[in-house]
Amino acid sequence: MRLKADLTLFVVAVIWGTGFVAQRIAGQQDVVYLFNGIRYLLAALVVLPFVKRRASIPHGQWKWMLVAGLVLFVGSALQQAGVVYTTAGNAGFITSLYVVLIPIMLFIFWGEKPRRLAILAVGLAVIGAFLLSTGGRFVFHTGDALELIGSLFWAVHVIVLGKFASRYETMSFSVGQLALCGFLNLGVGIFVERFQSIDNLSLIAAIVYTALFSLGLAYTLQIWAQKHTPPTDAALILGLESVFSVISGWIILHEQLVLIQIIGCSLILSAVLLSQFKVWNTSSKIDHEHLVEADES
DSSP states (O other): OHHHHHHHHHHHHHHHHHHHHHHHHHHTTTOOHHHHHHHHHHHHHHHGGGSOOOSOOOHHHHHHHHHHHHHHHHHHHHHHHHHHHSOHHHHHHHHTTHHHHHHHHHHHHHOOOOOHHHHHHHHHHHHHHHHHHHTTOOOOOTTHHHHHHHHHHHHHHHHHHHHTGGGSOHHHHHHHHHHHHHHHHHHHHHHHSOGGGGOOHHHHHHHHHIIIIIIIIHHHHHHHHTTSSOHHHHHHHHTTHHHHHHHHHHHHSOOOOOHHHHHHHHHHHHHHHHHTHHHHHHHHHHHHHHHHHHHHO
């Protein structure tokens, strides 16, 4: 089940990576809150029909949906605002730092010591993300501080889903956090942005794509998958988002991919494979035990 969950997170990383192209389009038009608000609310409506009809939602689920939705609101707003004021490469690299923050936060607040392989994998992932996103040259921009603060909230979001959302029904939890995030973004956007900003056809396409796939489908799959895999491993796999972001930018936006970025991709892939070593080892051990039992019988 854990391997299946990890493969699901891999699919989520692919979806998020391609969705970065749409976010770049929106960022170039200086639309942050209205873009986020409309796409998150649309995503909630898309997932809503799949929610099982139940008499009531547990009190604990309401609590953690509110927490997840609030964290998601802050993280998404900071990320989209940062894209407006910095390069996509810097945004991708700084956002990926949540991979480092998660094991640190788990150790400080929950006393969970990371595995040695996990520490090595995180280190490889950070170096790889730096080479991939910045091409080995990091120039500080105004939006970088926003992306850095945002990476902290993405780390908290992954932990909240892994630690608490896993206790509850997936679809209803997904709708709850998406709807709250959407309403908060839309509420802010009404006061600080103009609705005339979203009459652009490419921006509407970006809203629809990210709502259906990056949010509605991907966040729902993430909640389910994190029921069956540790937050640190989940972060490493989701960190592949930066790889697929560069690849999709290369294919769709015709952005150049130089040798040092290819090396960065290779390091990130190596980090993810390294994080899965224990899973494969355990699976092989279980299969071997089953074979021995079959021979003995």
